[in-house]
Amino acid sequence: MRSDGQWGDPELLAAVAGGDLGALRVLYDRNAPWLSARLTRRCNSPEAVADVLQDTFMALWKGAERWRGDGEVAAWLWGIAARRLVSRLRGHREALVLPLEEVAAARPAEPSAEERVLLGVEYGDLGTALVRLSPEMRAVVQATVLDGLTTREAARLLGIPANTVKTRLHRAKAQLRRSLAEEPA
Amino acid sequence: MNSTWHAGDALLARYVRGDAGPLYGASIEQHLTHCAPCRARIATHVEAAPLEMVWRSIREQAQAPPPALVERVLRRVGVSEPDALLVAVAPSLRMSWLFGLAVTLGFVGLSAKYGGDRGLAFFLLVAPLVPVAGVAFAYGPEVDPAYEVGVAVPYSASRLLLLRVAAVLATSLPLVLAAASLLPGLSWTAVSWLLPALAFTAVTLAASTWIRPTFAGAAIGVAWICAVGVASVGGQAPAVLRPALLPVYTAAGVAAALVLRVRIHRPTLLGSPS
Amino acid sequence: MTAAPTVELTGITKRYRATTALEALDLSLRPGVTGLLGPNGAGKTTLLRIVATVLAPDAGSVRLHGRSPAGSVEALAETRRHLGYLPQEMGFPRGFTAFGFVDYMAVLKEWAARASRHEEVRRVLDLVDLGDVAAKRVRALSGGQRRRVALAQAMLGDPDLLLLDEPTTGVDPEQRASLRQVLSRAGERSTVVLSTHQTEDVAALCDRVVVLDRGQVRYDGAVLDLVATATGRVWLADAPDPAARASWRTGTGKHRNVGEAAPPGAEPTEPTLEDAYLLLLGDRARTTEVAA
Numbered sequence: 001m002r003s004d005g006q007w008g009d010p011e012l013l014a015a016v017a018g019g020d021l022g023a024l025r026v027l028y029d030r031n032a033p034w035l036s037a038r039l040t041r042r043c044n045s046p047e048a049v050a051d052v053l054q055d056t057f058m059a060l061w062k063g064a065e066r067w068r069g070d071g072e073v074a075a076w077l078w079g080i081a082a083r084r085l086v087s088r089l090r091g092h093r094e095a096l097v098l099p100l101e102e103v104a105a106a107r108p109a110e111p112s113a114e115e116r117v118l119l120g121v122e123y124g125d126l127g128t129a130l131v132r133l134s135p136e137m138r139a140v141v142q143a144t145v146l147d148g149l150t151t152r153e154a155a156r157l158l159g160i161p162a163n164t165v166k167t168r169l170h171r172a173k174a175q176l177r178r179s180l181a182e183e184p185a
Numbered sequence: 186m187n188s189t190w191h192a193g194d195a196l197l198a199r200y201v202r203g204d205a206g207p208l209y210g211a212s213i214e215q216h217l218t219h220c221a222p223c224r225a226r227i228a229t230h231v232e233a234a235p236l237e238m239v240w241r242s243i244r245e246q247a248q249a250p251p252p253a254l255v256e257r258v259l260r261r262v263g264v265s266e267p268d269a270l271l272v273a274v275a276p277s278l279r280m281s282w283l284f285g286l287a288v289t290l291g292f293v294g295l296s297a298k299y300g301g302d303r304g305l306a307f308f309l310l311v312a313p314l315v316p317v318a319g320v321a322f323a324y325g326p327e328v329d330p331a332y333e334v335g336v337a338v339p340y341s342a343s344r345l346l347l348l349r350v351a352a353v354l355a356t357s358l359p360l361v362l363a364a365a366s367l368l369p370g371l372s373w374t375a376v377s378w379l380l381p382a383l384a385f386t387a388v389t390l391a392a393s394t395w396i397r398p399t400f401a402g403a404a405i406g407v408a409w410i411c412a413v414g415v416a417s418v419g420g421q422a423p424a425v426l427r428p429a430l431l432p433v434y435t436a437a438g439v440a441a442a443l444v445l446r447v448r449i450h451r452p453t454l455l456g457s458p459s
Numbered sequence: 460m461t462a463a464p465t466v467e468l469t470g471i472t473k474r475y476r477a478t479t480a481l482e483a484l485d486l487s488l489r490p491g492v493t494g495l496l497g498p499n500g501a502g503k504t505t506l507l508r509i510v511a512t513v514l515a516p517d518a519g520s521v522r523l524h525g526r527s528p529a530g531s532v533e534a535l536a537e538t539r540r541h542l543g544y545l546p547q548e549m550g551f552p553r554g555f556t557a558f559g560f561v562d563y564m565a566v567l568k569e570w571a572a573r574a575s576r577h578e579e580v581r582r583v584l585d586l587v588d589l590g591d592v593a594a595k596r597v598r599a600l601s602g603g604q605r606r607r608v609a610l611a612q613a614m615l616g617d618p619d620l621l622l623l624d625e626p627t628t629g630v631d632p633e634q635r636a637s638l639r640q641v642l643s644r645a646g647e648r649s650t651v652v653l654s655t656h657q658t659e660d661v662a663a664l665c666d667r668v669v670v671l672d673r674g675q676v677r678y679d680g681a682v683l684d685l686v687a688t689a690t691g692r693v694w695l696a697d698a699p700d701p702a703a704r705a706s707w708r709t710g711t712g713k714h715r716n717v718g719e720a721a722p723p724g725a726e727p728t729e730p731t732l733e734d735a736y737l738l739l740l741g742d743r744a745r746t747t748e749v750a751a
């Protein structure tokens with residue numbers, strides 16, 4: 001078996017497109033841990049996460065040749081996983097979505113300096129403005145802008161009506177625009 | 186904005202546990218999207234056993250080929266999974282064959298409906314030979330590249346053969362009957378072709394204990410073509426199915442079946458070239 | 460090595476129209492790895508097919524583990540449960556993946572339960588190092604990989620008797636080394652019969668060797684004993700020796716001569732199995748591919 005370190009993601013994807021199960025295994029070992037952690041933060045049913053993980057890598061197995069080499073493989077994988085999660089939630093209402101708001105409520109309202117700095121590092125100006133949002137609006141922004149879901153998909157993920165998503169998103173964007181205008185760059 | 190920040194182990198552990206908070210969480214998630222070393226490090230905080238179980242399911246799903254349509258249908262009617270798999274492998278039970286057969290029979294049916302005497306002769310020519318062709322291409326060294334290694338196995342060859350023949354008949358006969366239903370008028374011809382069809386099938390099988398199935402099928406095909414040809418010269422193609430001949434077909438079929446029953450248990454190759 | 464023979468052939472004769480492939484052949488095969496050498500047309504493939512119950516002899520008897528497969532259909536099936544066969548030429552039906560084909564063969568070998576069958580298919584594919592490409596279509600694999608798929612199906616169920624006709628044809632050198640390891644391990648538990656043109660495979664792997672020529676056994680014994688028959692009959696010289704039966708220039712510039720006896724004063728050298736084989740068969744061996 002080839003050693004893990006030699007192969008970059010593009011070569012692995014090419015091998016998977018050619019039917020190489022060993023390459024799929026390497027991609028799995030590299031990506032399944034963080035994907036499962038990220039999925040668990042949105043849905044705390046282990047069976048659902050396992051199913052979505054399996055679906056994601058099967059989609060990768062069957063569709064590896066469709067990746068056009070633009071951007072990170074990791075981001076592409078998350079896109080697939082997020083959509084699979086949403087469509088799975090459609091059928092299984094019992095899969096609880098981890099309430100991001102609950103966790104936020106348990107913490108002190110004021111974000112620490114470090115949290116601000118990191119958000120700024122990862123998201124730039126948007127990050128620091130995110131701090132000002134209420135947990136509900138943040139959840140909506142995370143689902144649509146950061147996870148890349150549509151309004152309807154975000155609605156399913158968060159367990160709220162689509163109109164609520166639209167309203168909150170609209171308000172969040174307005175607030176973000178105001179914050180970004182206020183803070184000098 | 187390039188980040189030289191990397192998530193510390195303690196923070197990653199909290200994130201995996203679920204209590205890093207939404208802000209740290211959002212930063213970590215965005216960071217992981219573009220940082221391979223941190224993705225590797227988070228693996229040490231995630232339980233390996235459930236991931237291994239998911240991998241096993243993935244591997245099984247990727248390796249085990251999805252069952253063909255014929256196989257699924259057979260399972261539906263109660264055939265066991267191994268038997269269904271073996272039957273569905275036969276070349277004359279693949280979708281490409283069945284599709285081609287349906288198209289051919291559509292053509293034959295239309296010519297029977299609109300082609301008058303010639304069309305009828307065409308139908309009579311083709312109909313009994315359809316199961317013969319199906320059987321000739323269901324097994325044997327010429328249609329199965331792995332035939333030799335398939336002989337040295339404990340699975341009963343006669344059982345395999347009969348299963349495949351049953352499946353061939355079950356798929357091809359209804360198609361021919363559908364074409365027959367296009368024949369003008371309500372005539373006995375629409376079903377009496379079944380008798381030579383079954384008789385010829387039995388003869389092909391019996392003959393293939395001596396010679397290759399494709400030879401046997403071809404020989405019968407040529408003989409039948411001649412018979413229909415001779416009959417239709419006089420404009421009387423249905424003469425091949427006249428009542429006087431029906432017992433002849435029956436006798437031939439029964440005799441062939443008896444021969445087959447005796448010879449099928451001989452422990453040698455069926456239709457072996459040497 | 461007083462193990463009871465796994466295979467006993469007595470008076471085996473097989474004729475094809477004008478030619479006689481095997482003539483009143485007697486042979487016993489025991490656990491361990493036995494090589495089957497011989498020129499083209501020697502009857503090796505015919506012999507293997509008869510032992511594999513794929514071909515019926517015209518005369519003579521075959522006993523596998525003391526049983527005769529010719530007795531009844533059940534005896535035949537029982538015999539086949541304990542053997543694995545790799546033919547010299549094997550095709551694959553269209554559309555099969557490596558996994559799918561070995562799975563199909565496993566069904567034919569009476570593995571009915573899907574889960575354990577798939578485990579076994581994975582096991583044999585891993586044995587021949589095809590685990591990664593198991594999901595690829597066989598037609599998309601290289602010649603050497605296809606040969607390994609064929610070998611994998613022969614090893615399903617770890618049979619007592621493994622009959623392999625040219626198992627390493629087309630397999631590249633690194634893979635050949637790993638296959639030798641697999642076969643050698645199999646030889647610890649089972650009876651492995653390896654028909655091949657490659658004398659180095661026999662030399663590296665086999666305890667015993669049977670040399671066939673024109674349907675008859677010319678040698679049947681330990682590999683080392685056969686090699687010993689060439690002692691003193693292989694020598695190096697600066698030029699080809701006209702008295703030698705065969706002579707060729709080696710990489711060192713000297714000529715390697717193989718003949719009846721080394722001339723006095725000549726520089727003798729270690730004989731190989733290939734030398735002994737050449738001496739045994741005389742001119743017949745020259746027409747064979749004696750692979751490098």
